[in-house]
Amino acid sequence: KQEVTQIPAALSVPEGENLVLNCSFTDSAIYNLQWFRQDPGKGLTSLLLIQSSQREQTSGRLNASLDKSSGRSTLYIAASQPGDSATYLCAVNSGYSTLTFGKGTMLLVSP
Amino acid sequence: DVKVTQSSRYLVKRTGEKVFLECVQDMDHENMFWYRQDPGLGLRLIYFSYDVKMKEKGDIPEGYSVSREKKERFSLILESASTNQTSMYLCASTIWGTENTEAFFGQGTRLTVV
Numbered sequence: 645k646q647e648v649t650q651i652p653a654a655l656s657v658p659e660g661e662n663l664v665l666n667c668s669f670t671d672s673a674i675y676n677l678q679w680f681r682q683d684p685g686k687g688l689t690s691l692l693l694i695q696s697s698q699r700e701q702t703s704g705r706l707n708a709s710l711d712k713s714s715g716r717s718t719l720y721i722a723a724s725q726p727g728d729s730a731t732y733l734c735a736v737n738s739g740y741s742t743l744t745f746g747k748g749t750m751l752l753v754s755p
Numbered sequence: 756d757v758k759v760t761q762s763s764r765y766l767v768k769r770t771g772e773k774v775f776l777e778c779v780q781d782m783d784h785e786n787m788f789w790y791r792q793d794p795g796l797g798l799r800l801i802y803f804s805y806d807v808k809m810k811e812k813g814d815i816p817e818g819y820s821v822s823r824e825k826k827e828r829f830s831l832i833l834e835s836a837s838t839n840q841t842s843m844y845l846c847a848s849t850i851w852g853t854e855n856t857e858a859f860f861g862q863g864t865r866l867t868v869v
Contacts, residue, residue: 675853680860687761687845688860695854733798740803741786741849741856742813747797 646671646738650746657724658754665719665749667734672712678743679708679719680733688733692719724753758782761846761861768868774833776864778846785851787829788858789813789821792843804829805851836868 647670657663667677676695680688692701692708694717700709707720717734731750735743762777780787788803790813800813802821810821818840822830829848833840846861 676856678858685843685863685865687759687862688847690857690859693855693857697854735798735858737856737858740805740811741852741858742788742800742803743798743847743858745798747795 646674646736646744648734648736648744648746650732650734650749652749653747654750654752656752656754659724659726661724661753662720662722663724663751665721665732665734665751667717667719667746669715669717669736669744671738672715673738674712675737675739677708677710677717678735678737679706679717680735682731682733682748684731691732721751724751726753726755729753759846759848759859759861761844761864763864764862766864766866768833768836768866770837770868772833772836772868774836774866774868776831776833776844776846776866778829778831778848778861779827780829780848780859781827782848782850782859783826784848784859785826786849786856787823788847788849789819789829789831790845790847791815792845792863798845801831838868840866841868842866 679691694710705722731748789801849856
């Protein structure tokens with residue numbers, strides 16, 4: 645059964661820092677991996693989707709990489725801002741579009 | 756933009772009540788999903804559906820049922836609500852596919868059973 649782990653569970657940084665969030669998964673037979681953002685009490689907002697044949701995806705200050713063979717993905721956030729404060733979730737699609745989620749990294753960016 | 760809309764943001768129900776959570780998507784997606792999210796446990800799949808009138812059990816289907824009478828609408832039913840079903844419920848939809856299937860989520864329904 646697929647298991648997804650996110651490290652660290654929480655992260656606090658000053659504004660302007662570059663940071664990396666980590667996601668690992670146990671079964672490398674995935675179709676894609678998706679990164680989400682969740683604000684307190686809200687739903688999930690899709691940030692980036694990396695297909696299994698891709699190595700990375702970029703959107704603005706966000707860059708996500710995928711190393712399927714080692715079961716790892718990273719989300720890089722450049723020049724962090726207080727508005728980036730949220731919980732970040734990674735999820736892997738191992739088939740039938742059902743997602744297995746990590747428990748998330750809670751990010752706090754202080755001014 | 757894809758829009759997934761859940762009928763309620765907050766619900767308070769009594770133990771034993773029958774509860775309906777509604778989800779509607781506007782992008783003609785084939786697949787729809789119900790997850791629940793709990794502190795320390797993360798998101799867990801309850802049920803999903805590939806097509807109208809089709810349903811598949813997820814990881815934690817006990818105590819729940821679903822209905823999909825129209826392609827755009829997927830309902831989660833708690834036949835007899837219990838306090839351990841107090842949770843955040845999230846609906847999602849995707850197109851049919853493999854590598855390119857991006858999941859879109861609704862805003863969530865916070866259900867409290869008292």
